[in-house]
Amino acid sequence: MNIIEQVVLRDGTAAVFWPLLPTDRDLLAAAYVDLSPTSRRRRFLAAVDKLTPAMLDRLVDDVDGVDHIALVLFAESHDDDGTFDPVGVGRIVRYDEDPDTADIAVTVKDQWHGRGVATALLAELVRQRPAGVTHLLTEVLTDNPASLAMLKRLGPTRTEREGGGILEVQVDLGNGQWRDGFTAAPGESRTIRSRWAWPPNEH
Numbered sequence: 477m478n479i480i481e482q483v484v485l486r487d488g489t490a491a492v493f494w495p496l497l498p499t500d501r502d503l504l505a506a507a508y509v510d511l512s513p514t515s516r517r518r519r520f521l522a523a524v525d526k527l528t529p530a531m532l533d534r535l536v537d538d539v540d541g542v543d544h545i546a547l548v549l550f551a552e553s554h555d556d557d558g559t560f561d562p563v564g565v566g567r568i569v570r571y572d573e574d575p576d577t578a579d580i581a582v583t584v585k586d587q588w589h590g591r592g593v594a595t596a597l598l599a600e601l602v603r604q605r606p607a608g609v610t611h612l613l614t615e616v617l618t619d620n621p622a623s624l625a626m627l628k629r630l631g632p633t634r635t636e637r638e639g640g641g642i643l644e645v646q647v648d649l650g651n652g653q654w655r656d657g658f659t660a661a662p663g664e665s666r667t668i669r670s671r672w673a674w675p676p677n678e679h
Contacts, residue, residue, distance in 0.1 A: 481600060486592030489551050492560060493600050496546035496567070501536045503562065512586050518620055519583055535567075543570040543606050549597055551588070563588040566597035570606045571613070578609045580627075598626055602649065612647040 481493040496504075505527045508516070516524055527535065539546045546567040550560035566582035580601055582594045602612075612630065616623040618641045627633055632648045 483549075483596050483600070485551065485596060489591065491549050491551040491563075491593075491596065493547045493549055493597075495541065496536065496539055496548050496565060498536060498539075500548070501532050504536060504565065505532060507562065507565075507585065510585070511583075515583070515586055518617055518623070519581075539567070545569075545601065545604055545606065547597060547600060547604070549593055551593070564593040564597055566594075566601050568601045568605050568609075568612075570609060574613075576608060577611045577613050578606060579614050580612045581614060582626075594623075594626055595629075598630060602630055605649070610649050612645075612649065614645050616643050616645055617641055618643055 483491050483493065485491050508519075508527050509525075511519075535546070538544055544567065546565065548562050549564045549566075551563045553559045553561050562585075564582060564584040566580070568578050568580045570578045580598065582597045582601075584593045584597075612627070614627070615638070616627070618637075624633075624635070624643065624645065627645050627647055630647050631650060634646045636644045636646075638644050
C-alpha cells in the first residue's frame with residue numbers, strides 16, 4: 477500500500493489505514509499489554525499475558541505485503557489537534573498449504589469497541605487480500621458472537637464446532653464453492669493459536 481487509505485467510522489470519526497511496519501514491534505507489544513484479559517484471550521483463544529519475541533517475529537517481521545498483509549487503523553484524536561492514534565490492527569495471511577484460503581483477524585483497543593473499527597479493518601483486509609484468495613478460514617470463541625457476526629457480513633459462512641469453546645469459521649468471498657476437506661500440512665496445526673493472526677474481538 478503506497479498511499480494512506482481513508483475511512484469514516486460508524487460514529488463519524490475520521491480514520492486512516494496504514495501498513496504495519498517492522499518498526500512497530502514495540503508499539504504492538506505495548507498495546508497488547510494494555511488490553512483487558514478478555515480481549516487477550518480472544519486474540520489467541522487462550523490466556524496469553526504478553527507477546528514473546530517469537531510471536532512478534534511472526535506478527536511483525538513475517539509481514540511481506542503479499543501473502544501476509546497487516547494494517548493498523550489510526551483514528552482522529554479527540555484532542556482536536558489533528559493527530560491520529562492507533563486503535564486497531566488486522567491481518568490476513570495466506571495458508572501455505574492452501575493458497576486459495578487465508579486466515580483473517582482483527583484486534584481493537586478496548587475503549588474503541590463498538591465504534592466500527594473492526595468492521596472497517598475487515599473490509600479493507602478483504603479488499604487488499606492476497607491475489608487468488610477466495611476463502612477465509614479462521615477460529616473464534618463461541619462466547620464472541622460479535623466476531624462471528626462480522627465474519628458473516630463478508631460472505632456466505634459455514635461454522636463447525638471444534639470443542640473447547642472454539643468455532644472454525646469458513647467464509648466464501650465470492651466464487652460460490654465451498655472448500656471441503658481442508659487439511660493442514662503434515663505436522664502443522666490448522667488452528668489460529670499456532671498461526672500469525674488474531675481473532676476479531678470488537679463487541
